[in-house]
Amino acid sequence: MTTNPKARIEEIEGSRVVTNVDPLIVKEHYEINYLHSYGQDSEFFRQLGKGKLMGSRCRKCEYVYATPRGHCMFCGSETQWHELPLEGKIHTYTTCYSGSESFLNEVPFHLVMVEFEGVNSLFMGRLIGADEEDIEIGMKVKVKFRRNLQFSATDVYFVPDAP
Amino acid sequence: MSRKSSDVYMVSGGVTKFRKADPSRDFRLRVKEAFDYALNDINLTVSDIDGSVSCYFSDHFMRQVMAGAMVQDYLGLNPKPSKRLEGGGATGGLALQSGYEEIASGRMGVCAVLGFETMSQVNTWKGNEFIALASDTDFDYPVGGFYTGYYAMMARRHMYEFGTTVEQFAMVSVKNHANAMHNRFAQSPMKLTVEDVRNSPMVSTPLTRLDICNMSDGAAVAILASEEKAFEICDHPVRISGIGGGTDTMRLSDRPFGEVPLLPNEKKSDYSGLRYPGVHSFRAGRMAAIEAYNAAGITDPSDEIDIVEAYDSYSSAELQAYEDLGLCKYGEGGSFIEEGKALLGGKIPVNPSGGLIGAGHAIGATGVMQSVFLFWQLQHSIKKHFGSEKAQVSNARKGIVHTHAGTGTYEAVTAMEAVR
Ligand SMILES: [Zn+2]
Numbered sequence: 001m002t003t004n005p006k007a008r009i010e011e012i013e014g015s016r017v018v019t020n021v022d023p024l025i026v027k028e029h030y031e032i033n034y035l036h037s038y039g040q041d042s043e044f045f046r047q048l049g050k051g052k053l054m055g056s057r058c059r060k061c062e063y064v065y066a067t068p069r070g071h072c073m074f075c076g077s078e079t080q081w082h083e084l085p086l087e088g089k090i091h092t093y094t095t096c097y098s099g100s101e102s103f104l105n106e107v108p109f110h111l112v113m114v115e116f117e118g119v120n121s122l123f124m125g126r127l128i129g130a131d132e133e134d135i136e137i138g139m140k141v142k143v144k145f146r147r148n149l150q151f152s153a154t155d156v157y158f159v160p161d162a163p
Numbered sequence: 164m165s166r167k168s169s170d171v172y173m174v175s176g177g178v179t180k181f182r183k184a185d186p187s188r189d190f191r192l193r194v195k196e197a198f199d200y201a202l203n204d205i206n207l208t209v210s211d212i213d214g215s216v217s218c219y220f221s222d223h224f225m226r227q228v229m230a231g232a233m234v235q236d237y238l239g240l241n242p243k244p245s246k247r248l249e250g251g252g253a254t255g256g257l258a259l260q261s262g263y264e265e266i267a268s269g270r271m272g273v274c275a276v277l278g279f280e281t282m283s284q285v286n287t288w289k290g291n292e293f294i295a296l297a298s299d300t301d302f303d304y305p306v307g308g309f310y311t312g313y314y315a316m317m318a319r320r321h322m323y324e325f326g327t328t329v330e331q332f333a334m335v336s337v338k339n340h341a342n343a344m345h346n347r348f349a350q351s352p353m354k355l356t357v358e359d360v361r362n363s364p365m366v367s368t369p370l371t372r373l374d375i376c377n378m379s380d381g382a383a384v385a386i387l388a389s390e391e392k393a394f395e396i397c398d399h400p401v402r403i404s405g406i407g408g409g410t411d412t413m414r415l416s417d418r419p420f421g422e423v424p425l426l427p428n429e430k431k432s433d434y435s436g437l438r439y440p441g442v443h444s445f446r447a448g449r450m451a452a453i454e455a456y457n458a459a460g461i462t463d464p465s466d467e468i469d470i471v472e473a474y475d476s477y478s479s480a481e482l483q484a485y486e487d488l489g490l491c492k493y494g495e496g497g498s499f500i501e502e503g504k505a506l507l508g509g510k511i512p513v514n515p516s517g518g519l520i521g522a523g524h525a526i527g528a529t530g531v532m533q534s535v536f537l538f539w540q541l542q543h544s545i546k547k548h549f550g551s552e553k554a555q556v557s558n559a560r561k562g563i564v565h566t567h568a569g570t571g572t573y574e575a576v577t578a579m580e581a582v583r
Contacts, residue, residue, distance in 0.1 A: 023186050030226060038301060067302060067416055092323070092442055094315035096367045100292035100308040111312050113416055113442060122416040122442070125306050132368065137323050153305045 176535030181523030219527030251568025255530020343521025350523030381525030405458030409450030
C-alpha cells in the first residue's frame with residue numbers, strides 16, 4: 001500500500017504577480033529558444049560575411065530577384081545565385097519612431113526599399129548616416145556589411161552614396 | 164464565368180463594442196454576447212445552427228491554441244462541425260467566405276461565422292511584434308519588424324507615383340473618426356481636423372498616430388443561410404452576391420512591376436507607363452475585387468456600388484483601396500477623398516460605420532464586424548443597431564466588404580446586395 005491521504009502539495013516560495021483582483025489578472029512570462037535553419041537561403045547569410053549581397057536569377061526566364069528565392073515565382077524553375085551591385089537607388093522609405101518591442105531601443109530608424117540596376121525586384125533594409133529630411137526617392141545608396149556577423153538580414157545595410 | 168452555386172444570404176449579425184481592454188470577460192463570453200445578439204435579432208436558437216467557422220488571427224496574443232474549439236464549446240455548438248480559419252488581417256473576411264462556401268456547397272443550411280481577438284494581454288509594442296511576425300521573419304521582420312513601417316513605405320511610393328498628399332490621407336482619418344460618432348459599437352469616435360491628424364505624434368513617416376487604427380478586444384458574429392432557410396427565418400435577408408480573393412508576395416520587396424489587371428470599365432491606355440503593383444498598390448485587392456464583381460455581375464463599380472466597408476488599418480490603405488476596388492481609377496484616390504466622394508452623403512460612402520480607425524480592430528473579429536455593419540446598412544436597420552440613423556446610407560442596395568492581410572498578401576472582397 002502506497003496511498004497517503006495526508007499527502008500535501010509542495011508549497012512554492014513567493015507567489016505569482018497579481019495585477020488586478022477582480023477580474024483576477026496574473027502576470028505570466030514566456031520565453032523560448034528556436035534552432036532556426038535558413039535552409040536553402042543559407043548561402044545568402046554566409047555571403048554577407050564575404051561582403052556580397054546575393055539575389056537570385058531564374059535559370060529559365062532570367063528574371064532577377066534582389067532577394068533569395070530558390071524557385072522563380074513566374075515559371076517555377078530553379079534559380080541560381082546572382083551577385084547584386086553594391087550601389088542602388090531608394091525606391092521608397094520611411095523613418096520609424098515607434099515599433100515592435102524588440103526594436104524600441106533602435107528608434108528612430110530609417111527603412112528603405114532599394115532598386116538595383118539590372119535587377120527586377122527590390123530589397124528592404126535599414127539606412128544609416130542620413131537625417132530624415134535628407135532622404136528622398138531616387139537617392140543613391142551604397143551597400144554596407146556588418147563586420148561582426150549576426151547571421152541576420154541586418155548584417156547588410158545602406159548608407160548614402162558620396163555626393 | 165464562375166460555376167453557378169446556390170445563393171447564400173446573410174440573415175443576422177452581432178458585434179461587441181470593441182475596447183482597448185475588456186478583461187472582465189474572456190473571448191468565449193465576448194463571442195457569446197455577439198452570437199446571442201445575432202440569434203435574438205431574428206429569434207433563432209442554437210439548435211437552428213448547423214455548424215460554424217471560427218476565426219482569430221494569432222495564437223500568440225492569448226497563448227491559447229485551438230481557441231476556436233473553446234468558443235464552439237462555450238456556445239453549445241458541440242458536436243456540430245466547425246473549423247478555425249486564419250489569414251492575417253483578412254481572417255474575418257476569409258472566414259465569412261468560408262461560411263459562404265459551407266452554405267453554397269449545400270453542406271449547411273445555417274452557418275455561424277465566429278470572429279474574435281483578445282489583444283490587450285500584451286503591451287502595444289509586443290502587439291506590434293506579434294503582428295509583424297506576419298511578415299517574412301528571415302528578411303523583413305529583422306530589419307523592420309513593424310507593419311506601420313511597411314505601409315508607410317507603400318504610402319510614400321503612392322505619393323510619389325500619383326501626387327497623393329499627407330493631408331488626403333489625414334482626411335480619411337477625419338472621416339472615419341467622425342463617422343464612428345454615430346455608431347455605439349465604435350471604439351474611437353472623435354471630431355478631428357486634418358491639422359489634428361498631422362500634429363499627432365509621428366509613428367512612421369508619413370503616418371501619424373491618428374492615421375492608424377487601435378488594437379482591440381472584441382468579437383463579431385455573422386449568421387449565413389441558404390436561400391430556402393433565409394426567407395424562412397429572416398424578414399430581411401441580404402444576398403451575398405459574390406466572393407473574391409487575391410494574394411501577393413509575402414515580401415513587399417518581391418512585388419513585380421507589370422500591368423494593371425483591368426476592371427470591365429477600364430482600358431489598358433488608362434495606365435500606360437504605370438508599373439504595377441510595385442509597392443504603391445495592392446494587386447491582391449484588385450484581384451479580389453475582379454473576382455467578386457464578376458460573380459456579382461458588377462461591371463462598373465464606380466457607378467454600381469452604393470457603400471463600402473474597407474480595411475482602413477491605415478488611412479493610406481483606405482485611400483489605396485479606393486483604386487484597387489475601382490471606386491475610381493488608379494491615381495485618383497487622393498481626389499476621391501478630397502472631393503468628399505467617400506463621405507457619408509458622398510457618391511460612395513466608405514466606412515460609414517467608422518471602419519477600423521473609428522470602430523477599432525480586434526483582428527479576427529474585424530472582417531466579420533465590417534460584414535455585419537454592411538449587412539445592417541443593406542437591411543436599412545442601422546438605426547435599430549447603432550442607436551442613430553445618421554450613419555445609414557439612404558440608397559444602400561449594393562455594397563462590398565474589403566479586408567487585408569499582411570501588406571496586401573491575402574485580400575478578400577465580398578459583395579452583398581439587398582433583396583427586399
Ligand atoms: Zn522564371
